[in-house]
Amino acid sequence: MQLINIKHNSEQVSFRQAVLQGLGRDQGLFFPREFNELPDLPDLLQDSFVSRSVAILHHLIGDEVSETALHRMISSAFDFPLKVPELDERVHALELFHGPSLAFKDFGARFMARCLAEFHDGGPMTILTATSGDTGAAVAHAYFNQPGINVVILYPRGKISLLQEKLFCTLGGNVTTIAVESDFDTCQQLVKQSFEDEQLRLDLGLNSANSINMARLLAQVCYYFEAGSAVPDPEKLVLSVPSGNFGNVTAGLIARRIGLPFKRIIAATNINDTVPRFLASGHWDPNPTVATITNAMDISLPNNFPRVLEMGERHGLPLDSLLSSTSLDDDLTREAIRQLYSRGYLADPHTALAWAALEKSLRDDEHGVFLCTAHPAKFLETLEETLGIEVPLPPELEAVKNDRILSSVIPGDFESLKKELEPLRS
Numbered sequence: 001m002q003l004i005n006i007k008h009n010s011e012q013v014s015f016r017q018a019v020l021q022g023l024g025r026d027q028g029l030f031f032p033r034e035f036n037e038l039p040d041l042p043d044l045l046q047d048s049f050v051s052r053s054v055a056i057l058h059h060l061i062g063d064e065v066s067e068t069a070l071h072r073m074i075s076s077a078f079d080f081p082l083k084v085p086e087l088d089e090r091v092h093a094l095e096l097f098h099g100p101s102l103a104f105k106d107f108g109a110r111f112m113a114r115c116l117a118e119f120h121d122g123g124p125m126t127i128l129t130a131t132s133g134d135t136g137a138a139v140a141h142a143y144f145n146q147p148g149i150n151v152v153i154l155y156p157r158g159k160i161s162l163l164q165e166k167l168f169c170t171l172g173g174n175v176t177t178i179a180v181e182s183d184f185d186t187c188q189q190l191v192k193q194s195f196e197d198e199q200l201r202l203d204l205g206l207n208s209a210n211s212i213n214m215a216r217l218l219a220q221v222c223y224y225f226e227a228g229s230a231v232p233d234p235e236k237l238v239l240s241v242p243s244g245n246f247g248n249v250t251a252g253l254i255a256r257r258i259g260l261p262f263k264r265i266i267a268a269t270n271i272n273d274t275v276p277r278f279l280a281s282g283h284w285d286p287n288p289t290v291a292t293i294t295n296a297m298d299i300s301l302p303n304n305f306p307r308v309l310e311m312g313e314r315h316g317l318p319l320d321s322l323l324s325s326t327s328l329d330d331d332l333t334r335e336a337i338r339q340l341y342s343r344g345y346l347a348d349p350h351t352a353l354a355w356a357a358l359e360k361s362l363r364d365d366e367h368g369v370f371l372c373t374a375h376p377a378k379f380l381e382t383l384e385e386t387l388g389i390e391v392p393l394p395p396e397l398e399a400v401k402n403d404r405i406l407s408s409v410i411p412g413d414f415e416s417l418k419k420e421l422e423p424l425r426s
């Protein structure tokens with residue numbers, strides 16, 4: 001696979017380089033130079049999820065990773081269920097949250113971890129990340145027990161929920177968790193300082209598990225085909241995706257470009273609506289970010305959006321007819337949670353928002369699939385408050401809720417962090 005830097009097209013890299021490097025010159029995003037159609041789509045849709053995903057990723061990545069290696073990587077990365085329950089005769093839910101951190105980010109984070117393990121040249125490698133809650137769990141689980149890779153996760157002490165903390169601070173092994181006596185911004189600052197410390201960076205082989213990494217996007221292409229195989233006629237398929245950074249929508253458009261013939265895709269946002277306004281007016285005019293009950297989408301500068309545009313400009317997708325975007329506020333989101341619950345489906349706020357956007361626009365001759373990006377228990381407080389019920393814990397949370405938190409606690413300064421990292425130096 002050849003990728004170019006979207007900002008400087010002359011910078012070309014392999015998939016391996018793109019994964020190891022993350023970003024190109026001037027913070028430019030890497031993106032494939034070209035896409036080819038998959039052969040044998042009907043057969044592929046009949047295939048099992050893992051074996052189909054190996055075929056899709058082999059088609060996309062090419063010979064840089066052998067099919068045998070890909071099979072090993074995918075079967076261990078995607079080792080949790082992917083379910084597509086029917087809501088009614090016209091609508092299915094694509095449940096992407098049955099992985100260890102109970103959110104769809106497990107697909108991307110776990111595949112990227114296996115890519116890094118595969119491409120890793122034997123020197124030290126340490127993934128260093130700051131989290132305000134959810135990313136930490138996906139990253140920790142993705143790298144847990146990966147040979148030769150250490151993970152260090154910083155988070156603000158007392159500022160994430162106890163259940164969130166239990167989900168990733170009880171693992172131990174190659175996962176080090178550090179509670180910083182400060183806020184999230186300080187944690188991010190400490191990560192930045194670590195990367196700027198040349199000696200530390202080399203000694204530990206520092207790498208960030210960045211959310212714009214191509215490995216994560218490619219992994220997400222795979223589950224769109226599962227939606228295609230669940231509906232009677234993929235050409236009538238309309239997808240609705242709860243969107244923040246627009247990585248998930250980009251992956252959907254890649255699936256379309258390589259042959260999944262869905263009819264259209266809806267990017268549903270909360271009131272942080274830079275993209276819906278841009279698509280309506282042609283003006284890119286971000287407002288300050290506002291806090292909502294769909295906080296994973298509280299983003300007004302979506303960092304993957306240049307890739308969405310690239311799918312139109314360079315790769316020829318008719319975005320005008322294919323892609324639409326709508327925004328829904330918290331009241332409409334809560335109303336959607338209630339409506340879904342009355343139909344027997346408990347959805348997290350992000351998922352409910354995507355369903356409402358779909359419901360608003362689905363026509364009689366279309367078949368809808370909305371993407372369920374987080375397990376409802378991850379947003380327990382909002383659901384209990386909106387529905388007046390008690391939400392049961394899933395086994396993943398039941399299993400760890402009485403485990404001991406293994407994190408060390410440090411003050412929010414760089415010297416303290418360095419001391420804490422000392423045992424990881426080779």
Ligand SMILES: *Cc1c(COP(=O)(O)O)cnc(C)c1O
Pocket residue numbers: 103104105134242243244245246247248249296297350373374
């Ligand atoms: C990250 C996230 C999103 C947004 O996905 P993007 O790829 O950034 O658009 C939506 N829902 C949940 C629960 C998330 O964690």
